[in-house]
Amino acid sequence: xxxxxxxxxxxxxxxxxxxxxxxxxxxxxxxxxxxxxxxxxxxxxxxxxxxxxxxxxxxxxxxxxxxxxxxxxxxxxxxxxxxxxxxxxxxxxxxxxxxxxxxxxxxxxxxxxxxxxxxxxxxxxxxxxxxxxxxxxxxxxxxxxxxxxxxxxxxxxxxxxxxxxxx
Amino acid sequence: xxxxxxxxxxxxxxxxxxxxxxxxxxxxxxxxxxxxxxxxxxxxxxxxxxxxxxxxxxxxxxxxxxxxxxxxxxxxxxxxxxxxxxxxxxxxxxxxxxxxxxxxxxxxxxxxxxxxxxxxxxxxxxxxxxxxxxxxxxxxxxxxxxxxxxxxxxxxxxxxxxxxxxxxxxxxxxxxxxxxxxxxxxxxxxxxxxxxxxxxxxxxxxxxxxxxxxxxxxxxxxxxxxxxxxxxxxxxxxxxxxxxxxxxxxxxxxxxxxxxxxxxxxxx
Numbered sequence: 001x002x003x004x005x006x007x008x009x010x011x012x013x014x015x016x017x018x019x020x021x022x023x024x025x026x027x028x029x030x031x032x033x034x035x036x037x038x039x040x041x042x043x044x045x046x047x048x049x050x051x052x053x054x055x056x057x058x059x060x061x062x063x064x065x066x067x068x069x070x071x072x073x074x075x076x077x078x079x080x081x082x083x084x085x086x087x088x089x090x091x092x093x094x095x096x097x098x099x100x101x102x103x104x105x106x107x108x109x110x111x112x113x114x115x116x117x118x119x120x121x122x123x124x125x126x127x128x129x130x131x132x133x134x135x136x137x138x139x140x141x142x143x144x145x146x147x148x149x150x151x152x153x154x155x156x157x158x159x160x161x162x163x164x165x166x167x
Numbered sequence: 168x169x170x171x172x173x174x175x176x177x178x179x180x181x182x183x184x185x186x187x188x189x190x191x192x193x194x195x196x197x198x199x200x201x202x203x204x205x206x207x208x209x210x211x212x213x214x215x216x217x218x219x220x221x222x223x224x225x226x227x228x229x230x231x232x233x234x235x236x237x238x239x240x241x242x243x244x245x246x247x248x249x250x251x252x253x254x255x256x257x258x259x260x261x262x263x264x265x266x267x268x269x270x271x272x273x274x275x276x277x278x279x280x281x282x283x284x285x286x287x288x289x290x291x292x293x294x295x296x297x298x299x300x301x302x303x304x305x306x307x308x309x310x311x312x313x314x315x316x317x318x319x320x321x322x323x324x325x326x327x328x329x330x331x332x333x334x335x336x337x338x339x340x341x342x343x344x345x346x347x348x349x350x351x352x353x354x355x356x357x358x359x360x361x362x363x364x365x366x367x368x369x370x371x372x373x374x375x376x377x378x379x380x381x382x383x384x385x386x387x388x389x390x391x392x393x394x395x396x397x398x399x400x401x402x403x404x405x406x407x408x409x410x411x412x413x414x415x416x417x418x419x420x421x422x423x424x425x426x427x428x429x430x431x432x433x434x435x
Contacts, residue, residue: 016210023207023282023293024214027417033356034287056177060184068203070284071291071319071329074196075188082181118288121185125193127334128288129355137287 005162006049014156015042015062023069034140036148037111039066043081044088044110044149045156052089059085076122080114087113100150107149111142197320204293204322211281212295219420273386275423276300278308281325290330290355292316294422297324305384307425313390313413314338314378315422326424330416331391332357339381340391345369348379351391354409357416359392364406370397376410386425 018038026035039062047055063081067074088106115138119128128134187196278300282293296302298321306318308328316336320327329336336353340361347368349361364370374394380387392412400407 019207019285020210020214022285024211024218026283026285035285037287039285053177056181060177060180064199064203065207066285068200069207069282069293070286071289071327071333071335072286073188073193074199075184077286079181079184079188082177082184086178086181115287118286121188122288124189129334133355141287 003164004049005164007160007162011042011046011156011160014160015039018042019062019065019069022066031144032140034137034144036145037114037141038148040081040084040110040114041107041145041149041152042156043085044106045153045160047085047088048091048094048106049161050089051092052086055085055089056082057085059083072122073125076118076125077114079121080117083117084110084114103149103153104146107146108142111145112138115141200320201322204320204325204327207282207293208295208322208325211293215279215281215295274426276302276426278302278326278422278424280419280422288355289335290316290333290353290357290416291319292328292330292419292422294326294328294424295324296424297322297326299323301426302326302424303427306427307385307389308422309389309425310414310419310422312415313392314385315412315414315416315419317384318424328422331412332359332416338385338391339379340376341379342368342370342394343375343377343390344371345374351376351410357412358395359410359412361394361408361410362400362405364408366399366403366406368406370394370406370408372397 018041021029022035022038029035043055043059043062046058050058059081060078063077063079064074066077066081070077088110091102091106094102119134119138122128129137276296278294278296280292281295284291292315294308302318302321304318304321307314308316308318314331316328316330316333318326319329330353331338331351332353332355334353334355336359338351339348340351341348342361345368347364347370349364351359351361354360361370361376372394376391376394378385378387378389378391390413392410394408395411396409397406398408399405
């Protein structure tokens with residue numbers, strides 16, 4: 001028998017590193033002018049391990065961090081990432097390291113949901129790229145973020161989640 | 168007993184966030200950015216310094232080799248500068264004779280780029296100079312190649328720059344050769360669109376586009392980019408051009424902020 005222990009400090013360091021990478025080297029990460037959303041992946045990761053409530057809180061905090069670094073208005077990413085945290089948290093204990101299909105579905109739907117909500121909400125407040133360009137951005141970002149998720153999910157899980165054997 | 172994971176309070180906070188975002192004017196929430204942006208200032212500056220060091224150390228050998236040729240170039244440029252100074256003084260005297268306003272060379276505050284837009288929707292930069300260094304909102308920002316944008320947020324030690332290629336950017340510009348004016352707006356792919364040009368306007372591929380000096384933000388005559396393509400808009404009333412900025416947004420490391428007090432007037 002074993003139980004899982006989530007190492008929050010290590011996860012915080014990974015979050016900080018992801019925020020810095022996302023804000024410092026976005027051009028090096030970009031594929032066809034689109035960047036993967038590393039922060040969103042961490043929200044999904046946290047939510048599937050800690051549940052909906054923790055997922056919402058993590059999503060809202062990281063959304064606030066992204067909003068503060070971005071030129072957009074404060075609050076839109078807080079809501080979008082929070083929603084992704086809520087929905088991803090519903091898959092708690094159903095996604096494990098070997099489940100490839102679940103990781104793909106979570107990353108694709110999470111990115112599509114977060115970016116579509118951002119476009120619909122922020123588009124009411126300030127200008128965003130045209131709908132045609134937006135669709136291509138969302139699709140490329142979803143695909144790219146999913147590939148990054150497949151590469152990083154297991155690595156982060158090994159670093160952050162410890163299995164403690166119990167008698 | 169099974170412990171249920173109730174997200175009720177968190178969901179309430181989420182709904183509240185949506186209500187706040189949609190009901191409060193965005194400028195009222197700017198204080199949150201002013202609090203949070205300085206938190207990221209130190210790690211972003213550190214990462215930028217380390218990555219800069221990593222890039223520069225292997226180049227030391229080439230830097231030494233270039234040093235001598237640059238010294239010669241400097242001597243030549245000093246000579247050119249003296250000649251230019253003569254022309255400037257002559258120009259000043261002639262302007263006085265014509266009773267036109269003197270157009271000063273703007274003063275700059277140099278800044279390093281320490282962060283870039285993390286999202287896929289907008290185009291912005293974070294620089295390591297802020298209110299303490301005299302920067303203000305709406306100050307134009309450029310590189311030696313041309314204008315890159317204007318400051319939209321300022322904290323004591325950092326500022327955020329909206330790039331001219333962002334969809335929220337608008338600049339009144341002139342085609343340098345034919346003096347045709349129009350509105351340049353960002354379209355979000357690192358390029359801009361020059362709109363509302365009359366059909367008979369004289370524009371050609373490769374024409375340089377410069378700021379018109381209207382609107383009180385950008386000084387007149389600063390280079391923005393060159394015309395890459397021209398097309399007639401749907402309806403056949405106006406022409407529009409795709410303008411490629413001369414400044415390379417991807418490789419930006421240092422920028423110059425034009426000090427507000429030194430922005431020359433557009434009117435003669």
